Amino acid sequence: MTEAIINGLSGLTVGFQMLAVDWRNLIMLIVGFVLLYLGIRKDCEPLLLVPIGFGCILVNIPLSDVMSQEGFIRVIYEAGIATELFPLLIFIGIGAMTDFGPVLAQPSTFLLGAAGQFGIFLTLLLALALGFPQLDAVSIGIIGACDGPTAIYVTSKFAPHLLGAVSVAAYSYMSLVPIIQPPIMRFMTTKKERETVMKAVAKPVSKTTKLLFPLVITILGGLIAPKGLPLLGTIMLGNLMRESGVVSRLTKASENEIANVVTLFLGLSIGATMVGSAFVRAETLIILCLGFVAICLDTVCGVGFGKIMRVVTGGKVNPLIGAAGISAFPMAARVVQKEGQKWNKKSYLLMHAMGANAGGQIGSVVAAAVMLSVLAGMGIIR
C-alpha cells in the first residue's frame, strides 16, 4: 500500500526530475517567456509571437505529448504546416487586405520590390559558405523575403527541422524593421539625397486595371515560375475578391475569421517545433544571425537601387524609398516616410514608399516562386 502511494506520488514529480535531466527544455521555457514578453509587452508581432511563445512552452514541458503522434498540436501541424495549407490561407487574407493601388499608379516601383529581395540570395550564399546543406541554405535565405508566410511555406517544404528558427527570425526581424532600417538608410545616402522632395503621385488607377492586375500577375507569374503558383495564386485570389467588390463576405472572412484562426494554429504549431533538443544548438544562433544579415542586405540593395533610379531620373527619386522594397507591409513604408520627414519637413514619401512596399510584397512572393522553379529546373526538387 505504502509502496503504491510512493509510486503514485513519484508520477507527480517525474516532470520536475526530467526538467533537471535535460537543461535544454529549461532554456526553451525561458525562450517561450521571452517571446511572450516581446509580443505582449513590446507589441512585436503579438498575433504570431504569443501563440509561438505559448506553443514553445507547451512542447518543452517534460513528458508533454502535445507533439506526439496523437497530440493535439501534431494534428494541427500535420493538417496545416506539413501540407503547406496554412501559409496559403494566410496569403488569401493578405491579398484581401492589401491595396496594390500605389504600385499600379507607379509600376516602376515593382523594380524596387525586386531589389529588396537581393538579401535572400546573398544570404543563401553566406549560408552555403558556412556549411549548411543546400536546401537548408535556401530556407535560411528566404528569411530575407521579410515575409513570414513565404518563409514558412518554403521552410516547411525543404527544411522542416529549421521551421522554428526561421519563423521566429522572420517575424522578429519584421517587427524590428523600424530599428534595423534607419541606420542603414542614413549610412547609404548623403544628406542631399535624403532631403530630395518627390512629386506627389496623383495618377488614379481605373477599376478595370485593378481587376486585371491579379489575373495578369497570376497567369504571368505562373507561366514563369509555376512551382510558386500556390503562393502567387492565393495572394492574387484574395486581391481579386477585394477589388471585385462582389464577394465582400468572402473578402471579410479571408481577412478576419480565416486569417485569425489560421494565424493561431500556425503560431501554435511553429512554437511546438521548438523542442529544446532540436532548437538549442549553435546552428539556431547562426540562423538568427543570418536572418538579421538578410534583412540588412535587403535594405542595402533596396536603397542602392533607389540611388540608381535617382541617377537615371536625373535626381527626381529619393533613394530612401528603396528601403521600402522589402515585404514588411506597410511598416517599411512608414519607416521611409518618418525618415524622409526627419531630414526635410516638406518631403512626403509615403505614397512612393507604399508603391515600393506593395512591389516588395509581390517581389518576395515572386522571388520565392522563382527560387522554387530554379530548384526544380536544376533537378534538386521535384
Added chain:
Amino acid sequence: MDNWTFGITMLVCGMGGTILTLWIMSLVMALLGKLFPEKPEKKEA
C-alpha cells in the same frame, strides 16, 4: 552539384529571374494603365 555552383546558379537565375519577372510585370501593368485609364465620372444632368 557543389555548393559554389549551386549558390552562384541560385544568385544569377534566382535574382535575375526575380528582376526580369517583376520588370515584365511592371511593363504589363503600365500597358494596362494606358489601355484602361481612369475616366472622370460623368456629371449627372
